[in-house]
Amino acid sequence: MPTSVTWNDTEISIAGNRLHLRRGGSGWPVLVLHHDIGTLDRLPFYDMLAQNFDVLIPHHPGWGRSERPQWLRSVRDIAAIHSWLLAELGIGEVSLVGLGFGGWIAAEMASQAPTGKRRLVLVGAMGIKPPEGEIADQAIVSYLDYPKAGFHDEAAFTRVYGDVSTDQLEQWDICREMVFRTAWKPYMYSQTLPHLLGGVRTPALVVWGDDDRHVPKSAGDAYVKALRTAQLEVVASCGHYVDMEKPDELAKLVTAFVNTN
Amino acid sequence: MHLMYFTEQPMAAYDAKEGLKYGATALTFSNKHYDPVAASRLYNEYLEEYVLADEWGVDGIMLNEHHNAPFCMQAKCNVFASILAATTKQAKIVLLGNPLPLAENPIRLAEELAMIDMVSKGRLVSGFVRGGGQEQLATGVNPAYNRERFIEAHDLIQKTWTQPGPFRWEGTHYQHRVVNPWAVPLQKPYPRVWIPGVLSRETVIWTAQQRYPYIALNTAIDATKTIWDTYSKAAADVGYTAGPENFGYLIRVHVQDTEEKAMQNARQFMWMQGEFTGLAHPVWANPAGYFSPSGRRGFVEFAVGRAKNPRGQPTFEDQVADTMIIAGTPDQGIPRLKMLIEHTRPGIMGIWGNDGTVSKEDRRRCIELLVKEVMPAVREHGKTLGLKDPWEANAPVHLRYSTDIAVQKVAAE
Numbered sequence: 286m287p288t289s290v291t292w293n294d295t296e297i298s299i300a301g302n303r304l305h306l307r308r309g310g311s312g313w314p315v316l317v318l319h320h321d322i323g324t325l326d327r328l329p330f331y332d333m334l335a336q337n338f339d340v341l342i343p344h345h346p347g348w349g350r351s352e353r354p355q356w357l358r359s360v361r362d363i364a365a366i367h368s369w370l371l372a373e374l375g376i377g378e379v380s381l382v383g384l385g386f387g388g389w390i391a392a393e394m395a396s397q398a399p400t401g402k403r404r405l406v407l408v409g410a411m412g413i414k415p416p417e418g419e420i421a422d423q424a425i426v427s428y429l430d431y432p433k434a435g436f437h438d439e440a441a442f443t444r445v446y447g448d449v450s451t452d453q454l455e456q457w458d459i460c461r462e463m464v465f466r467t468a469w470k471p472y473m474y475s476q477t478l479p480h481l482l483g484g485v486r487t488p489a490l491v492v493w494g495d496d497d498r499h500v501p502k503s504a505g506d507a508y509v510k511a512l513r514t515a516q517l518e519v520v521a522s523c524g525h526y527v528d529m530e531k532p533d534e535l536a537k538l539v540t541a542f543v544n545t546n
Numbered sequence: 547m548h549l550m551y552f553t554e555q556p557m558a559a560y561d562a563k564e565g566l567k568y569g570a571t572a573l574t575f576s577n578k579h580y581d582p583v584a585a586s587r588l589y590n591e592y593l594e595e596y597v598l599a600d601e602w603g604v605d606g607i608m609l610n611e612h613h614n615a616p617f618c619m620q621a622k623c624n625v626f627a628s629i630l631a632a633t634t635k636q637a638k639i640v641l642l643g644n645p646l647p648l649a650e651n652p653i654r655l656a657e658e659l660a661m662i663d664m665v666s667k668g669r670l671v672s673g674f675v676r677g678g679g680q681e682q683l684a685t686g687v688n689p690a691y692n693r694e695r696f697i698e699a700h701d702l703i704q705k706t707w708t709q710p711g712p713f714r715w716e717g718t719h720y721q722h723r724v725v726n727p728w729a730v731p732l733q734k735p736y737p738r739v740w741i742p743g744v745l746s747r748e749t750v751i752w753t754a755q756q757r758y759p760y761i762a763l764n765t766a767i768d769a770t771k772t773i774w775d776t777y778s779k780a781a782a783d784v785g786y787t788a789g790p791e792n793f794g795y796l797i798r799v800h801v802q803d804t805e806e807k808a809m810q811n812a813r814q815f816m817w818m819q820g821e822f823t824g825l826a827h828p829v830w831a832n833p834a835g836y837f838s839p840s841g842r843r844g845f846v847e848f849a850v851g852r853a854k855n856p857r858g859q860p861t862f863e864d865q866v867a868d869t870m871i872i873a874g875t876p877d878q879g880i881p882r883l884k885m886l887i888e889h890t891r892p893g894i895m896g897i898w899g900n901d902g903t904v905s906k907e908d909r910r911r912c913i914e915l916l917v918k919e920v921m922p923a924v925r926e927h928g929k930t931l932g933l934k935d936p937w938e939a940n941a942p943v944h945l946r947y948s949t950d951i952a953v954q955k956v957a958a959e
Contacts, residue, residue, distance in 0.1 A: 424683055424689075424829070424833055424834075425573070425574065425683065425827065425829065425830060426827070426829070427827065427828075427829055427849055427850055428829075428846060428849060428850055429850050449850075451843060451846065451847055451852075454846035454847065454849075454850060455842055455843055455846050457846075458834050458842055458845075458846050459834075459842075461833075461834035461835075462690050462834035462835035464834075465688055465689060465690040465833070465834055465835050466688075466690045466691070466835065469688040469690070470686060470688065
């Protein structure tokens with residue numbers, strides 16, 4: 286059992302808007318970039334990471350408790366804001382852990398600054414057009430059906446979200462609106478990102494649930510191919526939200542990878 | 547009063563069982579169920595009916611458009627408007643309207659509408675709409691920027707119609723380095739613009755700020771009065787007093803020679819399962835970011851099945867009782883319409899006459915009775931109530947052309 290972690294919440298002004306940041310633990314800095322459906326404040330995966338690392342979990346601009354920049358239009362804008370945040374905090378050799386949509390942001394950050402990061406971890410990352418299959422379209426399904434489809438086992442959804450409150454549904458609608466504002470067309474990928482990943486010097490770990498119904502694993506293979514130094518790990522009996530469905534496995538993979546010299 | 551004939555132009559020739567089996571009759575309901583032979587017949591029948599309505603003397607023909615659904619087979623209202631511009635003689639061609647946010651190039655829309663205005667010899671009323679949520683999804687247009695695109699496309703079209711080109715447009719959603727179309731409207735300063743709607747308070751206020759008439763689409767009487775109040779306050783804020791010429795109302799009315807036949811056919815107003823737009827997932831009608839954040843909480847509960855539709859789902863009988871649907875002989879319908887206009891005081895009225903699988907013969911008889919008997923009686927009653935339409939009231943096309951505002955609060959560009 287992990288020892289209890291003290292988390293601190295702060296708000297930092299970036300590009301004229303308040304960005305919410307939760308930070309806890311100590312060690313190598315690890316920036317966790319959350320999913321398109323936002324994040325809960327506490328998750329076992331975050332606590333596990335904080336046993337070994339200085340974990341930073343910002344809410345993306347417009348998501349959760351971060352203010353919406355009305356001008357924000359793209360995932361590259363989000364990536365630039367998070368890079369600005371790191372500069373503001375004076376954090377150097379950071380590792381990026383991008384979860385789903387956050388994986389796309391992490392990949393953009395890495396492509397914009399090909400050196401200077403410690404490790405890059407992409408988990409079920411959006412951002413590349415899957416060579417086979419398509420990224421699930423949340424616009425045509427309900428607020429419950431979309432996140433549920435991100436779990437292999439619906440019991441895992443219930444364990445994490447319980448009886449979903451109206452507040453949570455409202456949050457998911459806001460998250461969905463932000464996805465539309467930043468990733469509507471092409472939906473959930475960049476046509477240019479694959480061509481820009483080849484410069485990234487940071488060693489990368491690509492993790493995929495074997496039952497990811499949001500992003501086909503072919504996109505993971507494409508990331509491994511596009512990146513200079515990348516390895517793929519597939520987590521068994523797991524959906525898109527590896528961090529929520531198999532937190533121990535993901536935490537172990539990330540911890541080992543970030544700590545490797 | 548200005549009285550228009552309207553129909554959704556139902557594509558009734560599909561197997562309704564397939565829709566029920568699939569669970570939806572919109573957006574993703576496969577077009578493999580679409581029968582182009584039947585649709586060809588229906589398009590031509592509907593065109594003939596509009597021409598008849600024109601010959602019989604209707605004031606206006608109201609057209610609209612929708613996508614990916616059998617409830618309305620007009621996928622581009624400018625197509626029918628173009629045909630009717632040449633084949634009708636006197637009726638106004640009232641588009642309610644072109645969904646501006648769906649336009650990737652508003653200049654093209656401005657050109658098309660100018661052509662329709664010239665071909666029709668100045669009979670175009672160019673309404674604009676935001677388009678339903680499903681329309682955004684059917685055309686791949688971002689619902690989160692719907693309102694921004696609506697307003698910017700409007701401003702660009704208005705400038706295209708009123709300012710000689712070439713000029714440059716560097717907007718948020720539209721950038722055009724050479725705006726100079728060689729087609730401009732015949733009507734000056736530009737064709738009248740009317741804005742139809744159902745729900746959105748923001749749209750009502752914006753419409754009042756432009757001094758465009760707002761056409762309430764078959765809203766309940768109380769809801770209609772609330773819309774008028776909102777409009778009137780916004781009008782007063784920019785310096786003018788709203789009157790009947792600022793208000794329009796669309797109502798479903800089916801008349802026949804016998805009450806029995808009228809009631810039987812009027813049930814076709816309910817022909818689509820679910821809402822009149824068909825069976826659909828709630829998130830299709832209201833994709834995230836499409837509508838006002840003030841309605842977000844109520845909507846998300848409805849969308850996951852925890853709450854009833856905030857718009858309600860009244861039965862046919864309820865709607866007849868509440869004067870949302872009027873059916874009967876002309877002698878039965880006229881008093882109810884008179885009562886309705888006494889309560890809502892519109893200067894513009896759309897009569898939605900036919901829906902669903904009503905036969906060609908019955909559709910035509912309904913239109914004939916509407917145009918020859920019902921509309922004249924309503925128009926006469928409107929005169930006694932002082933209900934003037936925008937032409938009778940000589941209303942300005944836009945706020946900036948007002949002559950009754952001492953201090954022009956919204957200056958012309």
